[in-house]
Amino acid sequence: MKKSVCSHERLPRACLVIYAITAVSAILYAVFTRSPSFADWFNHAVSRWGRRLLSTLTVWFPFSLAEMLLILSPVLLAFLIVRIVRVYSASRKTVLSFLGRIAAAICFVVILFVWCFAPGYYGKTLDRKLGLSREPVSAEELYQTALLLTDEINPLAENLLVNGKGSSVMPYSIGEMNAKLMKAYKVFTADRAFPDCFYSRVKPVMLSEAMSYTHITGVYSFFTGEANINVAFPDYCIPFTAAHELAHQRGIAREDEANFAAFLVCLASEDPYIRYSGLLNVYEYVANALASADAALFKAAYAELNDVVIGEERAYAAFFEKYRDNPAANVSEKTNDIYLQSQGAKEGTRSYDMVVDLTVAYYRPQIPVG
Numbered sequence: 460m461k462k463s464v465c466s467h468e469r470l471p472r473a474c475l476v477i478y479a480i481t482a483v484s485a486i487l488y489a490v491f492t493r494s495p496s497f498a499d500w501f502n503h504a505v506s507r508w509g510r511r512l513l514s515t516l517t518v519w520f521p522f523s524l525a526e527m528l529l530i531l532s533p534v535l536l537a538f539l540i541v542r543i544v545r546v547y548s549a550s551r552k553t554v555l556s557f558l559g560r561i562a563a564a565i566c567f568v569v570i571l572f573v574w575c576f577a578p579g580y581y582g583k584t585l586d587r588k589l590g591l592s593r594e595p596v597s598a599e600e601l602y603q604t605a606l607l608l609t610d611e612i613n614p615l616a617e618n619l620l621v622n623g624k625g626s627s628v629m630p631y632s633i634g635e636m637n638a639k640l641m642k643a644y645k646v647f648t649a650d651r652a653f654p655d656c657f658y659s660r661v662k663p664v665m666l667s668e669a670m671s672y673t674h675i676t677g678v679y680s681f682f683t684g685e686a687n688i689n690v691a692f693p694d695y696c697i698p699f700t701a702a703h704e705l706a707h708q709r710g711i712a713r714e715d716e717a718n719f720a721a722f723l724v725c726l727a728s729e730d731p732y733i734r735y736s737g738l739l740n741v742y743e744y745v746a747n748a749l750a751s752a753d754a755a756l757f758k759a760a761y762a763e764l765n766d767v768v769i770g771e772e773r774a775y776a777a778f779f780e781k782y783r784d785n786p787a788a789n790v791s792e793k794t795n796d797i798y799l800q801s802q803g804a805k806e807g808t809r810s811y812d813m814v815v816d817l818t819v820a821y822y823r824p825q826i827p828v829g
Contacts, residue, residue, distance in 0.1 A: 470556050474563035481566040484573040491581040502578035502710050507655040509575035510708060513684025514659045523662035523687045525680030530666070568682050576681040579712030585719060588653060591820040598752040603826040604819045605749055605760040608742040613765040615735040624777070625770035629694040629732055636733070637661055640702055643728035644709075647720075654709035654720065659686065661701045667691035671782050673791035676700045679707035693775055698736035699725060715813035718744070722818065739768065741818050748815045 491498040517524050528535075542557065586593040620628040629636065637660045648656040661677075664670055667689045677688040677700040686704035688697060702721035711717045718741070725737020750757040764772075782788065 470559045474559055477563045477566050477570070480570055484570050488573050488577055491578050495581060495583045498578040498580075499582035502582055503653065503655075506575050506578050507710055509571070510655070510681075510684055510710065511657055513571075513575065513682075514657070514708060515684075517683050517685050518659055520662075523664060523680075523683075523685055525678075525683045525685050525687060526662075526664055526666065528683075571682045575684075576707075576710075576712060579707075579710045585711065585713070585716040586817060586820060591817065592823070593816050593820050596748075596816055596819045598749065598756055600819050600823070600826060601745055601749040601752055601815070602756040602760055604822045605742065605745050605757075606763060607822050607825055608738055608745060608818075609760065609763045612735065612738045612742060612768055613763075615731050615738070616765040616767040616771075618731065619735070619767060621767060621770070625774035626693045626778070627695050627732075627735070627767075627771055629697060631732075633661070633663055633688075633690065633697075636698055636701065639728055639730045639733055640698065640705060640724065643702075643724045643730075643733065644705065647724045647727040654706060654711050656709070659684075659705065659708060661686045661688050661704060663688060663690045672785050672787040674782065674788045675791060677704040679704045684708065693771075693778055695732075695736050695739055695771060696775075698733045699740040702733075702737065715817060718814035719817040719821075722814070739771070741814060743772075744815050745818055 487501070491501070539561065584593070616627075620630055622628055631639075640661075641658060644654075644656055648654060662685050664687050668691045670689045671691045675689060676692050676696055677686070679686050686701065686708045688701050688704060690697060692700070699721050702724045703717045706717040706720040706724070711720050722737045722741045725733050728734055728737075746757060746760065749760060761769075
């Protein structure tokens, strides 16, 4: 007579299927890294449907599911430890089966990453898709680009609502902002095959104050399909950050490209505050690069800013001082740097700043020659 095997000792077939799909995913990932054309095709033909599905499943939650999982992670970890101890006391085979289930859950997250988000890191670059010429940038080009941005920012600043600290006030709710960004994305994608266009909404992070210590203004959680934003930062940062995370949600993975897409989407908006947010945030990237390249030209460009905008910049500096130096920021910076480098961005977190090259390329036709 054969002994029956306890169901707890057997690995479910679903786990074996997940392991098999993980192996296929590893092959796909290897192909992504070697074929930009295939990565682009997969991102458009396959991944976008995965991102849409995840967003559709989670968009109706009034909170960020990813954040909730993070908050509950200590409880989940404690539960797993207790379960491992209990099953180990019953049988070693049982604990191996339990660990196999945990490994399958981790593999499932890896599958979501590869099938829904990873191709965006390896496709053709955004400048090629937009027909821009991305070349080395001179200090003079940075200066001229800063002036062109200033010419667009200053008129918008004249009608801003400003609080007692000098910060501008977004004149509507996050929900209203989201609707305006959805409309702007529709305009931006009207004559383009990318990025994907569908309804979604950004999720304000409940622990935004704590998140500020990490210097993170937003994050796209690929495993839940949610675009999460830190709402503790000054208002002028929020629309640009939201557009950036929504760009990730639509398949633009590289950070400099998500920044530039966010900039273009903000420009496509009819709303003056969203345009102001996009212009000023990109201006700051350009101005920082100019300050490093030529301090005198930076001072000359900065002097052209409207007094209201200068007040905005000073208010931001005062706000950020509280969060500037702390261990959480160092850990966050290092972790993000390692992650970005693992996805082919040799510059790591400095890749955010590379939006400067794209911005100069965009304005180059307007830069005076000679």
